[in-house]
Amino acid sequence: MNWQQDEPKVIDEEMLKQAIEEQGPQGQAGDISKKEGVQYEDVLQLRLDYRNILKIYHLWHFTSLTKLQLDNNVIERIEGLKNLTNLVWLDLSFNNIQVIEGLNSLVKLKDLSLFNNRISVIENLDSLRDLHVLSFGNNAIAQLENVLYLRKFKNLRTLNLAGNPICEEESYKTFVTAYLPDLVYLDYRLLDEQTRETAYTKYKYAIEGMQENELQEQQAIEAQKISNEELQLHKDAFVEFLNGPQLYDSMFDEDPDGEKLALLPGMEELLESFKSKMEALCVQIFDAGLTQHAQRTAEVESFFSCSHEAVADNRQKAAQIAADFESSRRQKILEMQQITDVELLEDHISLCQEQASQLSETLLSLELQLVDQLEDIFKDFERSISDMVGGFIEYVQGIFAQCRDLENQHHEQQLEIALATLEKVVKNELEEEIPDDMAMLLVDKDTVTNAVSASHDIHLLKIDNREDELLTRINSWMSGLLKSIHDEEVKRNRKRTSEIRNYVSYVKDELEDMRLSEHH
């Protein structure tokens, strides 16, 4: 038992190297890997057990690791595992861990063992949604309610809690079975139908209530999602918040004068009619926006499907040509290897090289043809999409002009009412009491006119802003789309050309090698 006397260690370079060598390939493969050296980021499995490790360290290079065993050490804190995002299997059993932590980035984890530690609370596992197997045996978990935390792991099938204080409780098994209905194995045993039934009947009401709550939450989330999607659709159509009085409301939001003026007698009716008219115009924009959006989407889809079809077609043709060439080339190489006559071979090689250049020409011309074709349809697409956008913009501008007219009209009427009221105030003919705010305004003609026109300016500004926003966004969307299509095409063309070059040069090099080896 000399490991007990060993001093606690930190994981270091040497330990890792040794472990990798021990656990890596053996025999001839081992020789090869030793010669080549092992890259830490290629290692898939690592076992570091019985090494008296106190602190996890040096593991950040192992980014593709899927299985890590750190059992039977003296680890006290879970740390340094943040980069191992590909881990599926993690064993930390037989250590001195007290708190679950530092596992949040290991989202692919399916099997986690924390057996025989000092954990008292199950926590901090929220992001590990894919957990299948969990082992918390021989720990210090004391609260039965803590098990409820595990309800969020929908894939959890195997759970081990044996050896915890909660197991002493009489209702432990039924409680766990009832609240984790998807569980198949609990504490090394298969959960049979009978246990399930008794557990269910015992906690029926509590569970139903809980399910009800969960269902409601779920529904709320879904409703939220649907409304978000709808809003996103409106945003994509650039007409969000135009399907109601939102524009009108925003016009009066930052309008302190308007608020005061609204209290003038006779204003209420005026505002009401103004609001409804504004709303009607907004809805017109909104509807047009949605239909236009659908049309644009269809147009874009049609373009993409056609261009993809053309590309796929072309690719298939080219691939067929290349495959034919490759198989004939292999045949030829085999033949040439049989030839001993240097001159004859030389002839063959030059013939082959010629064929390779020919292939390159064929493929490149095919590619060029595709580029031409795509360019044609791209031009058509550009024209029709800009026509669409232009038409929509014109329409929207027309309606916004109507909005402004409406506002002007409203302004005039408001001014009229304000002045009339002012007159009445001056003549003291007003029947009702005037609030103080209003009294401040109704001092003289200039103040009233100023207030009314300030409100008017704000309103106009709001309308202008909304219009500008719509126009800039739709224009930037269009230019962005066209640019991305163009860029994609350029990228594709470069990729294909370089591919052809690469292949042909490979073929030629190969022939050159053959020629050289023959000469020597």
Place this chain on the structure above:
Amino acid sequence: MEVLPEEDFEEDVTVTDDEDDDEESARNLESSLSNIRITPTVTHITKPRPRVALSKCPSSYKENSSQEKLMLAMAENFRQQYVLLYPDRKALLLCPVNECGVQKFVSTTLRSTLLPYPELYDWEGCASFVADYLSLELLDPPFELPKQLSSPTWVLQTQRGTCFDFSIVLCSLLLGAGYNAYCVSGYATKEMCLLDQSRQECPLLQPQIQDKIEEPKKPIKKYSVKPPRDLQSNFERRQEEKEQAEAEAAALKKQLDAERLQKERERPPPDPLRGLRVHCWVLLLAGNREIPENFFIDPLTGKSYSTTNENFLGIESVWNHQNYWVNKQDCTLGCNEMTFDLGDLSKWEYVLCGQSLSIISEPKTLEEPEDEEEEEMDELKVFEMPPSWVTTINISPADMEMRYPGGMKVIEYRKAKLEKFAPYLLKDGLVTKLTTYKDLDCTQASTIKEWFKHRSDHLDERELHTDSNETTEHFRPGRSDALKYHRYLTLVPETERQMDFYSHIRTDGLARRIEKPFEMTETFEDRTDFLFYRHAVYGKQIKVIRAGEALEQRPLQRVEEHFHRDHSKPASKDVAERIFMVSDRRIQVTFHLEDERIIPAWLNFIKPKEAADSQKAQAFTPQMVSGFQVDPSTKPYTNLQLYEMLVELMKEEENVELCIRDSEKEVRSILSSREKEDSYTDLQISIYNPTRNETARLHMEEKERMAKEKKQRQKEKELDLLAPSQVRLGLPEVLTRQDALQLRTDCLNEFKQQLFNKASLIQSRMEKETEELQKKQQWYQKNYLTMSNEDEDDYLAYCSDAMFRIHVLKMRLIRHKERAPQKYLALEEKLKRHPRLASHLL
């Protein structure tokens, strides 16, 4: 070709004699049959008719009812008028004698019948059944009406008849199935009358018209790319097309000429009796059973013809079970111009006036005359056609299954011979055999196609091409080796063949295996490892010693495997093609194409040499691998990865060889089992076939027997009321009257005693209960002053309990008293009827 009854006779005897033999000789029969050269005219029988046993005929066959006599008189009247009006026209078939020699009106010979066989529910089924079931007797002479018209029952019993008998039977069935069918007496061509189909193409050989699924035309989308510019000269192309068209036209013309010449040669000599040959067939009028158009059915072949067909030369009369019409239309140009509106008095003359016209005439002609008719009918007191004198038509299931006279039928077609057999008749399950010939005289067979049924090896169809000696076989699903189709020259392994399989049944998903002398190609479907193609090339045969046995084996030279794309892997790591060049010690691996790439990545390995006797195994070096990577920027494989890949591939190579050897083994086993199956075939018998399935029948009988026994036992189990009293009497075998009376009184007395006992028991219990209650009450009276509350409660509870019990007992007693006399009377009644007492007590 003339009809030569005498010559045909002998051959017919050989055939019909064999027919009577049991199945043992069926195979011999088949071979002898194929040896016999049957002249095309032997489709009919010339043997004398069997005699009717008059004693067995029902009375309606032997005499006429008064109504029928009246009908005959009317027919005679009609005939006289007809002869007077149309002295030039031939006599009508109105009242021929039946098989018992009694005159019957033709309409009453029709007996509309619906038989309980689903295949006889539509006209196609009926027509082909009649054509198959009966054999033809020719009319003698061919230009005169038959003198005798047998009942359909007799025809079906003897399975032979003239074309008139055929039509009567078919028409009866069709009427029963709800069709608007008529028998037609008229004139037809020689081929039709003599059932000579040797100038017709066999219907089985006619190319099946396949509904071409038109490829859905791709909608031209707005942004479809324009095709690349065609740089070929239009003029040249047109010129070429022109030349091609000319060449084609010339070839076509040649072919047509050849065909015409051929036809000319085949044309039969002109028939001197054309237009005079009497024939009888069936007319189906549109309307009922969703028949859209009128048409004829020839009962001899069961085929349908349009009413304008040139084979039908004229019509004298038509009739159904209700009426008889004489044609007044001119038939010199055949039936082309005829109309079948039987209500049209200018074209058709009816025998029975008015009645049933409404059913036949079309709805539009119906409306007007109906009113008048009804009035007329009242005046005329329409005479209705008497009911058919024929008894119910019956066909037994066994006869139905035998179908053909003697279970087999041979039909000669142009360059083809069709033989049909009843299922289970031949030992190898053959039901249809079609031989096609190269020449008109049918001497050189070109293909032999056979259809089988109920074979235990699931063989369905076999076709042999005599030229190439190639056999193809089709199998139904259900074989353990999942074989679906087999094409071969011989059953020797390692020769050319093709086997198709039901791939979804096989675990290895094998769909097809094509073999050539030094090649084997296998295709697979739906495999989990995505393999879909494997091609193996063999070298010359060598001797291999395996497990101490020397085997002749062809060494593998090269194996090629193709895989579908496995989307769980990246394309550049997903193997598309593996070629194991076993003899060259090389392995080529090609990966799938990445998206948007046109050149795949590949790797070529050279296998290191294994350890031989003295040498060590060759170590792996990077020079053993060469390859191409499309994207020069990707990370190259490390040596370790390459080495591991090579090791994996070498393992795979061994596996592949094992797979191929297994395939060879399987082929050998299939071939040997096929050989065995062919030499000895069992016929499968469905468990739902009670006549053939012995075990099923036994099982059924056993079940019935058990049910019977159970019933018996249950009967015995019923309580014997007399037993106890009878035992006291010492179980006498036969009861005397005195004993019987004694028994009865004993029995009754005993029952009376029982009833009395029961009553007194209830009474005593009640008294006891009451007594106790009283005691308790007294005790309470005494002590109630000193009692605690609890005791008092107890007492009260007891009291109510006791009262309740007493009440219940009282009710029971009353009920018992009420019902006791009834029970007593019931017993007495029962004893009176008791089988052992009844005789004495009455």
